[in-house]
Amino acid sequence: MQLQEFFTHYPSRLLRVGVAVLGLFSVLFGASLLPILDQPNFPYPSRRVSEIQDAQPLPSLLSNDLQAHPLEFDISSVENRLILSLCPMRPDEMGAQALALLRIKGSHLTRQLPLPARLGLMFNDQGDLTFKDEDEQFWIEIELKEDGSLLSSIFVECGENVQRTAFSRQPTELPLQNVGELPCSEPFRVLSKIKWMGADLVNQLDGGRVEQKVEIASSKLNATVSEWVFWDGKHWTKAATFEEGRGKPLAKIHAASPQGLEWDAWNESGEFHVRFTTPLQNGGTPPIKIEEWFSSIRIRSDKKISCLLEKQCLVLREGDWILKENNRWRILRKPEERQHLIQGKRAGDLIILNTIDMKHKTIQGQFIFANRVQGCPIELKATSNKLERRASAPHSDRTARMGRLQ
Numbered sequence: 536m537q538l539q540e541f542f543t544h545y546p547s548r549l550l551r552v553g554v555a556v557l558g559l560f561s562v563l564f565g566a567s568l569l570p571i572l573d574q575p576n577f578p579y580p581s582r583r584v585s586e587i588q589d590a591q592p593l594p595s596l597l598s599n600d601l602q603a604h605p606l607e608f609d610i611s612s613v614e615n616r617l618i619l620s621l622c623p624m625r626p627d628e629m630g631a632q633a634l635a636l637l638r639i640k641g642s643h644l645t646r647q648l649p650l651p652a653r654l655g656l657m658f659n660d661q662g663d664l665t666f667k668d669e670d671e672q673f674w675i676e677i678e679l680k681e682d683g684s685l686l687s688s689i690f691v692e693c694g695e696n697v698q699r700t701a702f703s704r705q706p707t708e709l710p711l712q713n714v715g716e717l718p719c720s721e722p723f724r725v726l727s728k729i730k731w732m733g734a735d736l737v738n739q740l741d742g743g744r745v746e747q748k749v750e751i752a753s754s755k756l757n758a759t760v761s762e763w764v765f766w767d768g769k770h771w772t773k774a775a776t777f778e779e780g781r782g783k784p785l786a787k788i789h790a791a792s793p794q795g796l797e798w799d800a801w802n803e804s805g806e807f808h809v810r811f812t813t814p815l816q817n818g819g820t821p822p823i824k825i826e827e828w829f830s831s832i833r834i835r836s837d838k839k840i841s842c843l844l845e846k847q848c849l850v851l852r853e854g855d856w857i858l859k860e861n862n863r864w865r866i867l868r869k870p871e872e873r874q875h876l877i878q879g880k881r882a883g884d885l886i887i888l889n890t891i892d893m894k895h896k897t898i899q900g901q902f903i904f905a906n907r908v909q910g911c912p913i914e915l916k917a918t919s920n921k922l923e924r925r926a927s928a929p930h931s932d933r934t935a936r937m938g939r940l941q
Contacts, residue, residue: 610689611700613656616640616664619677619685621706622647625805627781633679634808636709639664645710647807651678656689711797712811722766722784723800723809728752730816731796733908737885738877740856747791748908760788825886825902825913832917837893840917844886853891859884859905886913 622634632649646654646666654677655670667673672692680686680703688701717723732748735757739745746757751764751771758764764771764787765780774780786800795812832842838853847864851857856867858876860883867873875881885903892899896917903910 610691610698611702613664613675613689614687614700614702617675617687619687619704619706620709621679621683621685622709622808622810623799624808625785625801626777627805632806634806635677635679635685635706637666637675637677638710639666648677649806651676653677709810712809714811714813717800717809717811718807720802722771722802725752725766726771726786726800729798729813731813732816732906734791735907736903736910737907740887741873741877743877745791747788747796749796758788760791763787823902823911825911826915829915830918832898832915834891834893834896834898834917837891840888840891840898851888853888855888857886857888 616639618638618640620636620638622636624633635648635650635652637646637648637654638644642663642665644666648654653670653674655667655674657665657667657673659665674690676688676690678686684703684705686701686703688699691698714727714729717727728751730750732750735746735748738757744759746759748755748757754770754772756764756771756773758773763774763777763780763785765774766784771786782803784801784803786798789797789799789810791797793815795814797810797812799808799810801808828845830843832840834840835850839850841848841850843849844857844864849857849864849866851866852868856873856876857864858867858881859865860881864886867876872881876885882905884905886900887903888898888900890899898913898915898917900913901910902913
């Protein structure tokens, strides 16, 4: 009764007392829940989290973050993943340091390094060996020995310890790149447009050197294995002397084969080298029927024949060159005439009469197209032998006279 009168006389205290009571009940209820929340409903996730938190970080080459722990892989196994080659130097020795080309097996990654060199390594997220610009904890050092071999040392730093493995080997053959893989700088961009048309067959007729006909963008030139071409700022051109190419981007034919023409190229400083190949462009010899051009082939002696060549009556000797100019066949017998053809001052389809075989009544030779890089052999049957006709003529005359007498 006194409590009712208390709230009746003091109604403003009713709110305060209610809040106090609710607060007391909240504290008591929260305290009762603590033992329940302390035990997990599903024990495995919390156990895994605890294990991860308590686990110590292991040394890992995947992130190249090596801690002060024992090394857990054999660094000598990296040796089998690396391929080392030695690049040829510019002949003017502008690049004083030798260049090494480092490759990784099973990938297209390459690095070209002036020797001696140091390069960082790492393993990516897939576990593949790759290169890294920093060389703090995992790296390779390469140097050139006096015998021409390459000495390589692989280092791994683990805390205060550094482990090293070394191996020496002869450099492998340089890989061949395609023209599409050349650098994007202006000289090499133009050089990537190179086309190999084939060997100049006309130049070889008089025992001349083997020249390769190439087209580099708008430039056409003949070059041999011993000649150089250089970048003059706008075009690639053949150097009359090596001094013309000094201090400029330079290229040279390394080798020629039916599969392609191999080139070596350097930048102006000699600090970059590339070996690339370009395939033959002419697509083979076009079909042609030489026998349809010749008719009435007669062997006049062991050194001379007469024939009709596309309706032109010609008397040819063994060793003759017959050039088609302005739709007419002309015999080139003077040395200066042949030199003009070799030098490119005259042009056209060419027939060379090599041998006259009286025994088998055949002639052999060679046909070279006007482009000078395509040709085919010639072997034709003579239609008659004038010497045999002369030998049989007296017998025929005697038979005719005897018939008239009878």
